[in-house]
Amino acid sequence: MASTPNGLARIETHGAKTKKHENGICHDDSSAPVRAQTIDELHSLQRKRSAPTTPIKDGASSPFAAALSEEERQRQQLQSISASLASLTRETGPKVVRGDPARKGEAAAKGAPSPHPQPVHHHHPHVTPTIAVSDSSLKFTHVLYNLSPAELYEQAIKYEKGSFITSTGALATLSGAKTGRSPRDKRIVKDEASAQELWWGKGSPNIEMDEHTFLTNRERAVDYLNSLDKVFVNDQFLNWDTENRIKVRIISARAYHSLFMHNMCIRPTEEELEEFGTPDFTIYNAGQFPCNRYTHYMTSSTSVDINLARREMVILGTQYAGEMKKGLFGVMHYLMPRRGILSLHSGCNMGKQGDVALFFGLSGTGKTTLSTDHNRLLIGDDEHCWSDTGVSNIEGGCYAKCIDLSQEKEPDIWNAIKFGTVLENVVFDEHTREVDYTDKSVTENTRAAYPIEYIPNAKIPCVGPHPKNVILLACDAFGVLPPVSKLNLPQTMYHFISGYTALVAGTEDGIKEPQATFSACFGAAFIMLHPTKYAAMLAEKMQKYGATGWLVNTGWSGGRYGVGKRIRLPYTRKIIDAIHSGELLTANYKKTEVFGLEIPTEIDGIPSEILDPINTWTDKGAYKETLLKLAGLFKKNFEVFANYKIGGDSSLTDKILAAGPNF
Ligand SMILES: Nc1ncnc2c1ncn2[C@@H]1O[C@H](COP(=O)(O)OP(=O)(O)OP(=O)(O)O)[C@@H](O)[C@H]1O
Ligand SMILES: O=C([O-])CC(=O)C(=O)O
Ligand SMILES: [Ca+2]
Ligand SMILES: [Mn+2]
Numbered sequence: 001m002a003s004t005p006n007g008l009a010r011i012e013t014h015g016a017k018t019k020k021h022e023n024g025i026c027h028d029d030s031s032a033p034v035r036a037q038t039i040d041e042l043h044s045l046q047r048k049r050s051a052p053t054t055p056i057k058d059g060a061s062s063p064f065a066a067a068l069s070e071e072e073r074q075r076q077q078l079q080s081i082s083a084s085l086a087s088l089t090r091e092t093g094p095k096v097v098r099g100d101p102a103r104k105g106e107a108a109a110k111g112a113p114s115p116h117p118q119p120v121h122h123h124h125p126h127v128t129p130t131i132a133v134s135d136s137s138l139k140f141t142h143v144l145y146n147l148s149p150a151e152l153y154e155q156a157i158k159y160e161k162g163s164f165i166t167s168t169g170a171l172a173t174l175s176g177a178k179t180g181r182s183p184r185d186k187r188i189v190k191d192e193a194s195a196q197e198l199w200w201g202k203g204s205p206n207i208e209m210d211e212h213t214f215l216t217n218r219e220r221a222v223d224y225l226n227s228l229d230k231v232f233v234n235d236q237f238l239n240w241d242t243e244n245r246i247k248v249r250i251i252s253a254r255a256y257h258s259l260f261m262h263n264m265c266i267r268p269t270e271e272e273l274e275e276f277g278t279p280d281f282t283i284y285n286a287g288q289f290p291c292n293r294y295t296h297y298m299t300s301s302t303s304v305d306i307n308l309a310r311r312e313m314v315i316l317g318t319q320y321a322g323e324m325k326k327g328l329f330g331v332m333h334y335l336m337p338r339r340g341i342l343s344l345h346s347g348c349n350m351g352k353q354g355d356v357a358l359f360f361g362l363s364g365t366g367k368t369t370l371s372t373d374h375n376r377l378l379i380g381d382d383e384h385c386w387s388d389t390g391v392s393n394i395e396g397g398c399y400a401k402c403i404d405l406s407q408e409k410e411p412d413i414w415n416a417i418k419f420g421t422v423l424e425n426v427v428f429d430e431h432t433r434e435v436d437y438t439d440k441s442v443t444e445n446t447r448a449a450y451p452i453e454y455i456p457n458a459k460i461p462c463v464g465p466h467p468k469n470v471i472l473l474a475c476d477a478f479g480v481l482p483p484v485s486k487l488n489l490p491q492t493m494y495h496f497i498s499g500y501t502a503l504v505a506g507t508e509d510g511i512k513e514p515q516a517t518f519s520a521c522f523g524a525a526f527i528m529l530h531p532t533k534y535a536a537m538l539a540e541k542m543q544k545y546g547a548t549g550w551l552v553n554t555g556w557s558g559g560r561y562g563v564g565k566r567i568r569l570p571y572t573r574k575i576i577d578a579i580h581s582g583e584l585l586t587a588n589y590k591k592t593e594v595f596g597l598e599i600p601t602e603i604d605g606i607p608s609e610i611l612d613p614i615n616t617w618t619d620k621g622a623y624k625e626t627l628l629k630l631a632g633l634f635k636k637n638f639e640v641f642a643n644y645k646i647g648g649d650s651s652l653t654d655k656i657l658a659a660g661p662n663f
Contacts, residue, residue: 073274074098081143081233084249084282087136087222088215094141094226100155101142101229136223142230146273147258149420152232155255163256167433169419170448172426173256176288176319178302179425179443181326183525185302185318189214194308198334199530203520203640206528209297214307214314216295221286221314225251232258235276236265238328239385240462241392244341248328249279257285260321260422263449265328266396281311281331283324291316308334321424321449325399326526329383332394334528341387342537345523347371348379348391348464351580356391356464358384360522361473362501366554368400369569370473370576372412377459380452386467386541393462398455402426402446405437409569416454423448466545469579470538471552472522477502477514479556479564480613480627483606484575485597486589489539490652490659492549496521497535497641497656498634504561514561516630518637532644539652550579551597558616560626567610574605594631595661631661 036042078096086093144155153171156163162174187209188194198206225231234250250261268276290301302317304327313327329345336343347359347367356379359367368381380393381400400413402423407414417423417435424447427439437446452458472495474481487495499519518524520531527534542549554572558564578584578600587600592612602608609615617623638660644653 077145077276078143080278081145082141084233084251084279085141085222085226085231087219087226089219090137092137094137095139096141096143098143098145100144101140136226139226141226141228144230144232144258146234146262146268147232147255149259149262152255152259152262155232156259160254160256164428164433166417166423166426166428166435168417168435170417170421170423170435171256171259172423172428172433172435174442175256175321175424178318178320180445181320181322181525182300182302182304182318185300186304186327186525187214187297187306188528189305189307189309191309198528203524205525209305211307211309213296213298214305214310217291217303217305217314217316218284218307218312220289220292221284221316224286224289225253225284228253234258234261234265235268235273235279236261236396237268237272238265238332238394239392240266240394241385241387241389244336244339244385244387244392246332246335247276247278247280248283249281250283250285250324252283252285252324253288254285254319256422257287257319257321257324259420260449261324263397263420263422263451264325264395264399267451281313281328283313283315283327285315285324287315287317287319287323289316306330321422322399322447325395329394329523330526330528332383332385333526333534336385337529337533337537339387340537341385342534342541343394344384344386344538345382345521345526346384347381348384348393348467349373349376350379350459350464351376354465355469355580356467357469357471357576357580358386358391358467359471359473360496360499361475361554362499362517362519362522364401364503365473365475365501366552366572367473368398368413369410370471370554370572372398372400372410372455373573373576374412374457375577376580377457377464378452378455379459379462379464386538390463390465391467392464393452395452396462397449397451400448400450402435402437402448403440403444412455412457413448415456416450417448418450418454421448421450421454466541467547469550470542470547471550471576471579472496473552473554474501475503475555475566476500476553476630477504477555477561478516478626478630479558479560479617480623480630481551481553481555481595482592482597482599482613483553483557483567483571483611484579484584484603485551485592485599486584487549487551487597488659489542489549490655491551491597492542493535493539493652493656494638494659495549495551496538497531498637498660499524500634500637502555502630514556516633518633520641530644532641548585550584552576552579557610557613559618559622564616571606571610575603578603594627594663596659628663631663634661 034042036045082093082096164172166172188206189211190208200206232252236248238246238248252258291298291303293301304323305314315323333343349371350356359371361367371381372378381398383394385392425442426435426446427441428435497520499522502514502516504514521527521534556564557567584600589598589600591598599611614623
């Protein structure tokens with residue numbers, strides 16, 4: 001037995017016993033020593049440099065050609081980012097440099113290019129170079145460009161209060177004072193072109209601002225961003241239809257925002273990123289910084305501004321990440337119809353046989369829940385395009401509501417909440433980090449944003465053939481709409497333009513009155529053109545490709561809110577299954593009073609009596625009264641649309657008008 005210099009027996013490990021060297025001496029350390037001489041060197045060994053990303057295209061034989069083009073490419077990329085961040089009132093863009101300012105010096109140990117900032121020099125031949133006239137032009141803007149989720153986690157946890165890793169690996173974040181969108185603070189630049197093209201005035205979501213005010217806010221955002229230690233830049237795509245893809249650049253101040261958009265937009269491959277070039281649209285998200293209320297058109301300290309001519313969006317005074325997602329959706333609602341493509345606030349999935357279904361509905365009616373279906377391929381949960389070649393998802397991720405989320409009822413969404421997913425405004429146990437999805441302490445609008453491939457049966461690329469079924473979802477808290485009805489084309493148009501749902505405002509103590517909401521095209525907050533333009537396109541496409549329309553009530557049954565209950569999700573799923581399978585096309589139907597809806601008399605697996613709401617109300621008088629009240633609200637809402645012609649065919653317009661409630 002070997003002994004140590006102090007005479008005590010050496011404690012032998014199992015490994016040492018079996019691993020004898022030639023000279024018969026046992027080593028107590030069986031692994032080779034680390035190569036590093038210092039702690040810094042050791043740490044630098046831990047992280048391997050990412051492989052060079054530029055594939056060598058020509059001059060493949062010369063290693064210098066590749067090195068040069070990589071350097072040139074990086075220079076061009078920085079120049080493009082500097083141009084994006086340029087103030088409009090100074091002569092040059094900021095000096096931009098890649099990488100985290102906190103990591104200075106680390107790269108040197110790895111033989112990487114010098115960490116000393118290599119600013120982008122701007123040559124302005126007509127300007128005599130002068131000494132920098134403001135402090136802001138003396139400083140560097142550090143850019144964290146298309147970071148990976150792991151890097152963004154580290155940034156968030158290190159620098160952003162309220163960032164935590166949950167027990168399943170998601171990144172829990174807080175969106176700040178705003179936990180939902182601020183539609184009343186949205187402004188669209190009204191110039192000569194947009195004055196003609198867009199929908200303005202009563203009912204329109206487009207509130208005007210002038211070009212000068214936009215530039216004032218843009219300058220405020222750009223100066224704010226450039227004053228920071230670092231900014232995040234995401235270069236990504238919208239629309240899986242590659243012919244109609246839009247390149248977007250998102251400049252933001254928070255890792256939360258960068259990870260959110262990483263998940264929600266389409267992630268470019270390394271090669272696509274190299275060829276990215278100039279973006280088609282840029283977002284300046286300075287959400288932590290308020291707008292100046294002395295600025296013309298500003299009515300609060302929040303402003304979300306879109307300038308279609310400049311292809312830019314500015315966000316001030318709200319950190320709710322959904323503003324970016326839905327702001328871009330608005331832009332698509334402008335760009336796509338110009339190409340004859342219909343943009344839709346809908347979910348979309350496809351059966352194994354290739355039958356596509358669209359799910360329209362306002363917030364909370366079930367687009368995400370019902371399009372995420374274990375038996376079908378998910379094309380997308382919220383924003384789509386319908387072109388001559390079929391449907392395509394606009395986004396690269398999903399944004400699911402999490403309130404009362406259960407593993408049993410929504411297993412796919414539950415399982416998607418893992419590493420990489422952004423979990424907004426949820427409450428969790430401070431020790432175990434287990435999320436309590438029933439907790440509304442921060443907000444009821446808790447959300448999870450995850451890449452679409454986190455859903456196991458996602459259809460990638462997210463495109464599909466022409467839809468067979470168009471399902472309009474309404475969460476009717478009045479409890480008078482049937483769980484499902486089959487619609488003819490004029491009825492489909494009527495309900496599409498109406499865009500009805502009835503939510504219950506405030507779910508605290510006491511019975512609250514359901515609040516009817518009408519939102520044209522099931523997304524009035526995002527549309528840019530008059531609703532009838534979108535409706536006409538939908539009618540034309542449904543007719544051309546033979547799609548069937550359905551109205552599904554995912555809301556109350558057995559009485560209105562406070563008396564009845566929300567229809568059970570498994571029942572709604574059965575109804576949706578019967579639509580997909582074709583079972584409902586051949587069912588027996590009867591017509592309801594007032595709304596004139598065709599309702600099936602039976603569906604496999606569902607108690608027949610619930611199919612006609614009148615059966616489930618104990619007070620039949622109250623049912624009739626509520627039905628008429630709702631019908632009245634529909635009529636009143638439709639008045640503004642009655643004067644517009646849908647498409648060239650005036651007979652369709654007349655039919656649509658006649659397809660509403662009759663009483
Ligand atoms: N019968 C039902 N059908 C559909 N959803 C139901 C039903 N009962 C309860 N729910 C719940 O209603 C919510 C539907 O929200 P979902 O995320 O699908 O909304 P959404 O239409 O995608 O809205 P948004 O556009 O805001 O994302 C989910 O929380 C779901 O669990
Ligand atoms: O935009 C949001 O915040 C959430 C959403 O999908 C919607 O409201 O339609
Ligand atoms: Ca959704
Ligand atoms: Mn939505």
